[in-house]
Amino acid sequence: MTQRVFTVLVTDLAQVTFRVPQPAAEAVSNLLTELGSGGVEQRDGETLDAPADDRVELRVWLPSSDVEGHVKAIKRLLASLREMGVEVDPFAWESEEADPDSWVDAYKRHFHVARIGRRFVVKPSWDQHAPEPSDLMIELDPGMAFGTGLHASTKLVMHALERIARLCPTPQSVVDLGCGTGILAIATARLWQVCTIVAIDNDPIAVAVARENIERNGLSDRIDVREGSAEHLEGRYSLVLANLSYDVLSRPNVQTTLAGRLDDFGRLVLSGLLGEQAKELSLQYTRDLSLEPEYSEEESGWRALLLRVRA
Numbered sequence: 001m002t003q004r005v006f007t008v009l010v011t012d013l014a015q016v017t018f019r020v021p022q023p024a025a026e027a028v029s030n031l032l033t034e035l036g037s038g039g040v041e042q043r044d045g046e047t048l049d050a051p052a053d054d055r056v057e058l059r060v061w062l063p064s065s066d067v068e069g070h071v072k073a074i075k076r077l078l079a080s081l082r083e084m085g086v087e088v089d090p091f092a093w094e095s096e097e098a099d100p101d102s103w104v105d106a107y108k109r110h111f112h113v114a115r116i117g118r119r120f121v122v123k124p125s126w127d128q129h130a131p132e133p134s135d136l137m138i139e140l141d142p143g144m145a146f147g148t149g150l151h152a153s154t155k156l157v158m159h160a161l162e163r164i165a166r167l168c169p170t171p172q173s174v175v176d177l178g179c180g181t182g183i184l185a186i187a188t189a190r191l192w193q194v195c196t197i198v199a200i201d202n203d204p205i206a207v208a209v210a211r212e213n214i215e216r217n218g219l220s221d222r223i224d225v226r227e228g229s230a231e232h233l234e235g236r237y238s239l240v241l242a243n244l245s246y247d248v249l250s251r252p253n254v255q256t257t258l259a260g261r262l263d264d265f266g267r268l269v270l271s272g273l274l275g276e277q278a279k280e281l282s283l284q285y286t287r288d289l290s291l292e293p294e295y296s297e298e299e300s301g302w303r304a305l306l307l308r309v310r311a
């Protein structure tokens, strides 16, 4: 079904290539991820397909109707970087309508069996892997949804899950908010055999992809997948996983909703944050809500926070 979902959608996709000088590349790549691009392919002097000049190429798949908005956002970012004295010129971009087969090939080329943390192994549905007895397997076909485990924001949540499993009692109920492919809900089910798990996303495509992946992993009876939004989360949970974005996690109504949904021993994992954003959010969640910081980790400029209900 995933194949069908993106064959339908792919007709509206464009492959967009942005070319920027090296000093601006990381900021532009981060912005593209923040704007929701499922994967940013980077080509520079160190990759196999190096660009013709010494600029960095950032390639993403975008809905055709979003291309202009992305270009405007990047131009705004470049203008502020320019004011700060960062080298941003020459900047160029080009867009190409998608051919469904090349879209499929593109993401398959970049997604292989990967070990994450101590025990998780993420395996694309088309790849092979002979698991070790201690491996916690997650089989995925990401389709059009975010969450292959390659992005630091996902890995950081998986590290936090392993830490919670080592140091804390088994959570009774877990919600994966902004579940994308369902990777974190599946990882949760692999770690704990008895907790109830809900996976929620506000994007119907992600919901369809997550359902399919959860079924692929034989977990349909353990994980309840729903379409819904962080703003309207219902229920009570001992663990809330929220790999969303600063934009969503800094909204006051989302903050009070998330904190209010935790039970007495509740823990909240916030991810999808750049370093400075994480600092600011940590202050907001611990100053205004009854939470305290427990642990935090950074990778490739991305930071995740583990907060718990104040004792």
Ligand SMILES: C[S@@+](CC[C@H](N)C(=O)[O-])C[C@H]1O[C@@H](n2cnc3c(N)ncnc32)[C@H](O)[C@@H]1O
Pocket: 145, 146, 147, 148, 149, 153, 154, 157, 176, 177, 178, 179, 180, 181, 182, 183, 184, 200, 201, 202, 203, 206, 228, 229, 230, 231, 243, 244, 248, 272
């Ligand atoms: C960065 S992806 C995370 C995917 C996956 N959980 C992972 O860790 O790789 C964020 C997901 O949150 C969803 N999302 C964004 N805003 C949301 C909101 N307000 N409520 C629920 N889901 C949201 C997006 O559709 C996307 O699938």
